[in-house]
Amino acid sequence: MNNDAQMNDENFRLLRDFVYEKSGIFFGDTKKYxxxxxxxxxxxxxNLDGFDKYYYLLKYDPGARKELSALFDSVTTKETSFFRxxxxxxxxxxxxxxxxxxxxxxxxxxxxQIWSAGCSTGEEPYTxxxxxxxxxxxxxxxxxxxxxxxxxxxxxxxSAKNAQYxxxxxxxxxxxxxxxxFSNTGGQYQVTDEIRTMVELQYLNLNDPRRVExxxxxxxxxxxxxxxxxxxxxxxxxxSQLYDDLNxxxxxxxxxxxxxxxxxxxxxxxHFPGALAYKKE
Amino acid sequence: xxxxMGIDILERIxxxxxxxxxxxxxxxxxxKAESPxxxxxxxxxxxxxxxxxxxxxxxxxHSPIYRRASQHIDTIQKAIMVLGLNEIVNxxxxxxxxxxxxxxxxxxxxGIRTAFWNHCMATAIxxxxxxxxxGMRLQGRDFTGGLxxxxxxxxxxxHFHDQFVQxxxxxxxxxxPMYESExxxxxxxxxxxxxxxxxxxxxxxxxxxxIRFHHDPDRAEHTDLVSLISISNLLAKAKQFACGxxxxxxxxxxxxxxxxxxxxxxxxxxxxxxxxxxxxDDLGAQIKEYISSLSDHQTGEPVQ
Numbered sequence: 301m302n303n304d305a306q307m308n309d310e311n312f313r314l315l316r317d318f319v320y321e322k323s324g325i326f327f328g329d330t331k332k333y334x335x336x337x338x339x340x341x342x343x344x345x346x347n348l349d350g351f352d353k354y355y356y357l358l359k360y361d362p363g364a365r366k367e368l369s370a371l372f373d374s375v376t377t378k379e380t381s382f383f384r385x386x387x388x389x390x391x392x393x394x395x396x397x398x399x400x401x402x403x404x405x406x407x408x409x410x411x412x413q414i415w416s417a418g419c420s421t422g423e424e425p426y427t428x429x430x431x432x433x434x435x436x437x438x439x440x441x442x443x444x445x446x447x448x449x450x451x452x453x454x455x456x457x458x459s460a461k462n463a464q465y466x467x468x469x470x471x472x473x474x475x476x477x478x479x480x481x482f483s484n485t486g487g488q489y490q491v492t493d494e495i496r497t498m499v500e501l502q503y504l505n506l507n508d509p510r511r512v513e514x515x516x517x518x519x520x521x522x523x524x525x526x527x528x529x530x531x532x533x534x535x536x537x538x539x540s541q542l543y544d545d546l547n548x549x550x551x552x553x554x555x556x557x558x559x560x561x562x563x564x565x566x567x568x569x570x571h572f573p574g575a576l577a578y579k580k581e
Numbered sequence: 582x583x584x585x586m587g588i589d590i591l592e593r594i595x596x597x598x599x600x601x602x603x604x605x606x607x608x609x610x611x612x613k614a615e616s617p618x619x620x621x622x623x624x625x626x627x628x629x630x631x632x633x634x635x636x637x638x639x640x641x642x643h644s645p646i647y648r649r650a651s652q653h654i655d656t657i658q659k660a661i662m663v664l665g666l667n668e669i670v671n672x673x674x675x676x677x678x679x680x681x682x683x684x685x686x687x688x689x690x691x692g693i694r695t696a697f698w699n700h701c702m703a704t705a706i707x708x709x710x711x712x713x714x715x716g717m718r719l720q721g722r723d724f725t726g727g728l729x730x731x732x733x734x735x736x737x738x739x740h741f742h743d744q745f746v747q748x749x750x751x752x753x754x755x756x757x758p759m760y761e762s763e764x765x766x767x768x769x770x771x772x773x774x775x776x777x778x779x780x781x782x783x784x785x786x787x788x789x790x791x792i793r794f795h796h797d798p799d800r801a802e803h804t805d806l807v808s809l810i811s812i813s814n815l816l817a818k819a820k821q822f823a824c825g826x827x828x829x830x831x832x833x834x835x836x837x838x839x840x841x842x843x844x845x846x847x848x849x850x851x852x853x854x855x856x857x858x859x860x861x862d863d864l865g866a867q868i869k870e871y872i873s874s875l876s877d878h879q880t881g882e883p884v885q
Contacts, residue, residue: 320856326855326856326859326860328859328860328862328863329860329862329863330862330863330866331862391830395830557859559853559855559856559859560855561853561854561855561856565850568832568834568835569832569833569834569854569855570830570831570832571815571816571819571830571831571832571833571858572819572830573818573819573821573828573829573830574819574820574821576855576858579832
């Protein structure tokens with residue numbers, strides 16, 4: 301019977317606003333089906349037959365806190381892939397990165413530091429490495445480039461170190477890039493060494509201020525779909541650390557529908573074509 | 582310093598006869614609305630003189646963007662009662678102004694026209710959304726202003742087609758604002774040309790202001806309204822509804838329009854711009870809906 305629960309517009313608005321308030325992740329009107337899909341699993345798990353009841357549980361039930369973390373798990377997409385959220389990747393490639401690089405050239409100091417915070421199985425940092433290599437081409441040898449990729453899961457980090465992916469992970473990779481930076485080994489795609497060696501994988505607990513502090517002098521931080529796991533005070537502290545870690549003019553990218561509203565006023569919100577980012581000034 | 586060609590274009594616009602009289606009903610409605618003793622009956626009588634216009638106003642009154650109540654709106658009088666006088670005045674004026682352009686259609690460069698319409702609609706929809714969120718009381722001028730802010734581009738497109746297309750192409754290739762490439766090619770800009778026409782048509786001063794100063798709100802008289810349109814114009818581009826090549830990154834908080842509104846006491850710091858931006862993800866669908874409610878046939882042409 302639970303399978304039949306329908307999310308009406310009012311349920312959607314209440315739950316969407318609740319999720320946004322608690323996590324900073326926003327489900328637009330066009331994403332109603334997605335939210336319905338994901339939360340219907342939580343309805344089944346709680347043996348509820350309506351989204352209104354689920355909202356009530358989240359809002360007033362003594363067990364709400366526990367449910368909240370299960371809710372977060374179900375609304376964050378665990379699955380990651382190369383070139384994920386193309387408009388953000390494009391903003392990095394066409395706006396943020398060229399801007400930082402030309403600033404460095406002007407300063408006469410060819411260094412670049414990128415941090416993929418919560419890198420999971422490595423698709424994101426390798427994507428960034430590919431873009432940097434493509435952009436700089438032969439000049440790359442003149443640059444001191446560091447791409448740090450950190451995660452809390454050692455299992456994910458091992459997988460990132462192996463750098464082997466299936467066809468599905470590569471579904472958004474342009475054919476020429478695929479040919480150039482991946483070798484096909486029996487259905488699996490191996491990231492080439494020239495890209496692998498650009499990325500430094502590290503275990504890091506983002507909830508450990510002393511470790512996060514060490515990431516300073518970063519130019520661009522990618523921290524997508526991570527903030528959701530922090531409560532508000534932790535978010536505020538963590539984001540202010542990210543701010544401190546960034547060089548002036550540096551950029552922070554969070555998930556494509558995540559928001560820092562109410563979390564930090566230190567950054568300037570930047571509207572790139574089709575994507576948002578935050579800039580330190 | 583204006584180039585010779587800039588003067589030429591303004592001179593030539595003066596000689597275009599069919600720009601002189603249009604669009605009488607729209608202007609009449611707006612003028613009437615400004616008078617202190619305006620009545621619902623008078624306004625609906627003017628609109629009724631043009632049956633096609635009346636039909637279109639009624640049709641749009643049913644579109645999701647305007648729909649306030651579930652009741653059926655079958656007369657202009659009723660539309661005014663339900664949506665408010667200002668809304669209907671703005672709507673009628675907008676349709677009649679836009680109507681005056683579509684008769685001399687060039688079959689070419691359809692892509693530019695589509696980009697133009699989408700950009701105007703996007704700006705209008707965003708302006709309405711921001712206006713409601715900020716709590717400005719603009720009596721529908723937000724929407725009309727958004728729709729008509731780039732009217733100068735339409736004039737250039739219609740009457741100086743080749744040069745305009747050339748300016749458009751340069752703007753796309755070099756990723757620069759249209760007014761820069763227009764100045765380069767024609768020695769004038771869509772703001773200048775638009776203002777000239779707006780004056781000649783006797784459009785209300787708020788529209789003249791928007792048309793002239795949406796890139797330069799510091800110089801506007803209706804500062805708040807022009808700032809709102811200026812911000813909406815930028816956001817429309819950020820949401821990838823641009824008409825021209827300025828594929829830009831914008832820090833809204835650094836824009837003159839943003840600063841002006843903050844100085845005028847609007848709660849810009851408290852605005853949840855992220856959320857507003859995310860909510861605009863279905864802008865494309867909203868535009869489609871609006872365009873189809875404007876058109877008689879489902880051709881995507883806003884007006885026939």
